[in-house]
Amino acid sequence: MAVSVSRRVREGFGAFRTATRLGWQIESNWADPLVFAIYSIIKPVAASLILVFMYLVITRGKAGTELFAYIYVGNAFYIFVGGVLFGISWAIIDDREHYEMLKYIYLSPIRIYIYLLGRGMARLFISAISVAIALSFGALLLKVPLRITAIDYPYLFAGLILGLGGVIALGIILAGVCLITARHSWGISESVAGAFYLLCGVVFPLDVLPRWAQAIGVVLPPTYWIEAMRRAALGEEVAGVSQVLGRFSNSSLLLVLLGTTAGLMFISHLFFRAAEGRARRRGLIDQRTDY
Amino acid sequence: MSASGLVMNLRAIWARAYVRVVGANRELSWLFFDTFLPLLGTSAYVFIYKAMKAPPEFTGFVILGGAMTAYWLNVLWNMASQFYWEKEQGQLQLFLISPTSPMVILLGMALGGMFMTTIRAGSILILGSLIFRVQFTVQQPLLLALLFFLALAALYGLGMLFASLFMLYGREAWHLSNLLQEPVYLLSGLYFPVRGLGFWVAAAASVIPLTLGLDGIRQLAFGGAGWGFLAPEYELALLAFLSIVFIYFARRALRFMEELAKREGRLTLRWQ
Numbered sequence: 001m002a003v004s005v006s007r008r009v010r011e012g013f014g015a016f017r018t019a020t021r022l023g024w025q026i027e028s029n030w031a032d033p034l035v036f037a038i039y040s041i042i043k044p045v046a047a048s049l050i051l052v053f054m055y056l057v058i059t060r061g062k063a064g065t066e067l068f069a070y071i072y073v074g075n076a077f078y079i080f081v082g083g084v085l086f087g088i089s090w091a092i093i094d095d096r097e098h099y100e101m102l103k104y105i106y107l108s109p110i111r112i113y114i115y116l117l118g119r120g121m122a123r124l125f126i127s128a129i130s131v132a133i134a135l136s137f138g139a140l141l142l143k144v145p146l147r148i149t150a151i152d153y154p155y156l157f158a159g160l161i162l163g164l165g166g167v168i169a170l171g172i173i174l175a176g177v178c179l180i181t182a183r184h185s186w187g188i189s190e191s192v193a194g195a196f197y198l199l200c201g202v203v204f205p206l207d208v209l210p211r212w213a214q215a216i217g218v219v220l221p222p223t224y225w226i227e228a229m230r231r232a233a234l235g236e237e238v239a240g241v242s243q244v245l246g247r248f249s250n251s252s253l254l255l256v257l258l259g260t261t262a263g264l265m266f267i268s269h270l271f272f273r274a275a276e277g278r279a280r281r282r283g284l285i286d287q288r289t290d291y
Numbered sequence: 292m293s294a295s296g297l298v299m300n301l302r303a304i305w306a307r308a309y310v311r312v313v314g315a316n317r318e319l320s321w322l323f324f325d326t327f328l329p330l331l332g333t334s335a336y337v338f339i340y341k342a343m344k345a346p347p348e349f350t351g352f353v354i355l356g357g358a359m360t361a362y363w364l365n366v367l368w369n370m371a372s373q374f375y376w377e378k379e380q381g382q383l384q385l386f387l388i389s390p391t392s393p394m395v396i397l398l399g400m401a402l403g404g405m406f407m408t409t410i411r412a413g414s415i416l417i418l419g420s421l422i423f424r425v426q427f428t429v430q431q432p433l434l435l436a437l438l439f440f441l442a443l444a445a446l447y448g449l450g451m452l453f454a455s456l457f458m459l460y461g462r463e464a465w466h467l468s469n470l471l472q473e474p475v476y477l478l479s480g481l482y483f484p485v486r487g488l489g490f491w492v493a494a495a496a497s498v499i500p501l502t503l504g505l506d507g508i509r510q511l512a513f514g515g516a517g518w519g520f521l522a523p524e525y526e527l528a529l530l531a532f533l534s535i536v537f538i539y540f541a542r543r544a545l546r547f548m549e550e551l552a553k554r555e556g557r558l559t560l561r562w563q
Contacts, residue, residue, distance in 0.1 A: 030462040039470055046473035050482055051339065057487040058345045071339065098379075187324035194331035203335055204342035 015110035019118020023087070026094070027122050044079060044130035045137055051075055051203060052142060064143035069234050070241045071203045072144050076134040077229040078202045080127045081167055081222055082193045087123025088116050088171030089189040092178040096287065103286040112276070116175055120168060135233070146233055155250060156232035162257040163225030169264035176268075176275030180282075182289045196222045205242035214244060221260035228253045303391040307399025311369075311407050325361070326414040333357030333415065336482045337423055348513045349483075351427065354419035355512065356481035358412040359505050362446055363475060365408040367468040370450030371457050373400055375464035384559050393545050397454055401447040430514040434523055438511065441530040442504025448537030449500060455544035459552055461560065475499055480506065484518035493520050500533050 028036050055068050095102040105115055138144035174189050181188070196202070199209070199216050200223040206214055217223050227245045230238050231253070239246045248256070279285050292300070333353055340349045377383040386396050419425070429435060457464045478496035479485065485493045485506050496502045497520075507526040510519040521529075552558045 030466055039466065042470060043473050046477045050473070050477050053477070053480075053487050054336070054339060054483045055343065057483045058340070058343045058349070067342065071342075187328060191324065191328050191331070194328055194335075198331050198335045198338070204338045208338050208342045 011109070012111065012114050015114045016118045016121075019110075019115045020121040021118075023091070023119040023122025024125070027126060040126060040129055041133050044076070044134040047079075048072065048075060048134045048137060064145070066238060066241055067205075068142075069144050069146075070205065070230060070238055072138050072142065073135070073146070073230050073233050074202045074226050076131050076138065077226055078197060078222075079130045079134065080124070080164065081196055083123045083127030083130070084120055084164065084167045085171050085174060085193050086189050087127075088120035088168065089174035089178050091116055091119035092175050096285070097289065100286070100288065106285055113172070113272070116172065117168065120171055124164070145235075150235060152232045152235075155254070156229070158254060159225065159228035159232055159257065162254065162261050163222070163228065166221045166225065166257065166261040166264045169261065169268035172268040173264075173271050176272040179272075179275045179279040180284060182284075182287065196220060199223075200226060201242065201245075202226055206244040207242055218244065221257065221264060224248070224253050224256045224260070228257060300391055300395045303389070303395045304399040304402065307396050308403035308406070309399075311400070311403025314407070322410070322414065325411045326418065329357055329360055329411075329415055330418060333360075333419055334422070337419075347426070348518075350423045351420075351425040351513055352484065352509055352518075353482050354416060354423065354425055355509055356505060357419060358416040359501060359508075360476070360481055361408050361412040361415060362405075362443065363479075363481075363501055364472070365404045365411075366446055366450035366453070367471055369404050370397075370400060370447065371453030371471075372464045372468045374454055374458045375460055378558070378560065381559075387549065387558065393549060394451075394542055397451045397541065397545070400454075401451060404450075405443055405447060427512050428514045430511050431523075432511075434527065435508060435511040438504060438507040438523060438527050438530065441527060441534060442500050442508070445500035445530045445533040445537060446504070448534050448541060451541035452537050452544055455541050455548050458545075458548040459555070459557055475501065478502065484509065484520070486518055486520045490520075497529065498533070500530055500537075503530055503533075 030036075031039065051071055052063070055071065056063060059065070059068075092102065095105060105112065135144075135146060139146040170192070171189075174192060177188055199213055200206075200220050201209065201217055202222075206217050206223065209217060223245070227239075227242070227248070228250070231250055236250065239248075245253075333356070336353045336357070337350050340353065374383055377386065386393060420427070457467065460467070476482065478488070478492070479499050479501040480488065480493070480496075481501070485496060485502050488496065493502070503521070503526040506520045507523040507530075510523050520526075
């Protein structure tokens with residue numbers, strides 16, 4: 001029995017590694033490494049600069065305020081949310097519709113969960129590079145008060161692991177949705193990511209939203225994750241920017257994250273199993289819609 | 292061109308546009324995603340300005356930018372990358388062995404795309420304006436309409452040029468379109484007045500028709516806001532010039548790339 005478990009773990013790890021490598025190849029091998037590096041830098045920097053210029057136009061060139069740092073850092077960490085959600089759910093569409101390999105993955109002895117996590121991992125890695133680039137750009141050129149020595153690393157890593165766990169669970173839920181839908185699969189992940197961008201107060205304090213939108217925002221896990229990342233990177237002073245989230249201490253933010261991530265993982269498991277069962281029953285695993 | 296040739300080309304334009312026009316009506320669920328989705332992002336930018344206590348016209352600037360984003364996305368994904376999708380589905384070779392010119396196919400794509408996107412952009416504009424109570428003070432409506440149509444002509448001319456240049460691409464087409472999103476949003480000042488980039492950067496960014504079109508529309512739709520880059524009359528003239536240049540080069544590029552693709556045997560390659 002012990003041999004069987006260790007063998008399954010070994011095989012699972014091998015499948016995960018292969019899926020991650022495949023995801024990385026799909027993402028990056030269309031260009032030589034230099035072009036890919038430039039591509040990876042331009043997008044996050046341009047997205048950050050949009051916010052920077054919006055801010056500078058209004059403040060007539062004055063950066064370096066607390067609100068500016070709040071907006072900038074929130075936007076930088078949000079790259080993870082879009083990247084991971086899209087990466088995991090898009091793997092279903094890509095493999096089913098484009099490469100037509102999803103049915104073969106189901107025929108192989110690997111677990112689809114592990115495969116999806118591996119494919120998402122490649123996006124996670126690319127997102128991590130983009131986040132690092134955006135934060136470095138902000139610290140070096142835009143006076144965002146990010147000091148390597150002042151970052152609360154234990155809090156940052158604890159929050160990062162919990163938050164990413166939650167986002168991965170959400171990605172699995174979206175992958176389940178993609179399994180049983182023919183159209184708009186791309187739109188579903190973008191809609192969810194867009195809703196989080198707006199309702200979680202990623203680029204503004206939650207307080208400026210109407211009350212009904214605030215009520216939705218405070219039940220969404222990424223709200224707490226992004227806030228935790230801001231506090232880890234900028235210090236606890238940044239908690240004063242939002243009165244709604246300022247009520248939460250650093251440790252209570254982590255507790256909320258822990259609870260919501262555990263809940264999301266459980267729900268994502270149930271949902272994906274149900275979606276998978278439905279897809280098998282209705283013959284959707286190998287459908288090709290050309291949509 | 293003979294009369295029968297003209298009729299054939301006009302029918303081909305209509306046939307290619309028809310797919311998009313009818314597609315837009317048959318599959319109405321896209322309206323939800325294509326209106327709701329950009330409205331989410333646009334609303335987030337509105338709330339950033341609200342957090343900064345920006346003057347009210349900035350809400351209108353963002354809503355207009357959000358609406359114009361729909362055109363840029365259409366140009367990227369349904370013009371520039373279109374031949375890549377057609378190649379993947381095995382349609383490109385059918386277009387090229389038909390007796391019509393590929394330019395005619397591109398023109399049909401552009402007209403169909405404009406129709407479909409105008410519904411999308413109009414919905415974003417109307418919904419966004421109602422939700423955030425945007426006050427427009429339109430000056431010179433005729434000039435505004437001209438500026439808008441010339442911006443579209445130049446924009447879709449650029450799309451036709453991109454489609455020609457992207458003809459040989461495989462997956463690169465997807466990535467290039469992806470790459471041309473945020474940097475163009477930045478350079479064309481979709482969410483802030485392009486003057487904020489400084490004169491020379493804004494001047495260089497004016498090669499993207501969205502920059503001049505949006506700047507002119509903002510000046511005429513929010514009279515006296517004082518954030519314009521160039522006078523709308525100059526922007527109109529520049530857009531007319533860009534339209535001619537882009538369509539001319541699209542035609543030349545299409546011929547060149549078609550020949551090259553035939554010589555290299557890349558017109559029917561899939562899963563690159």
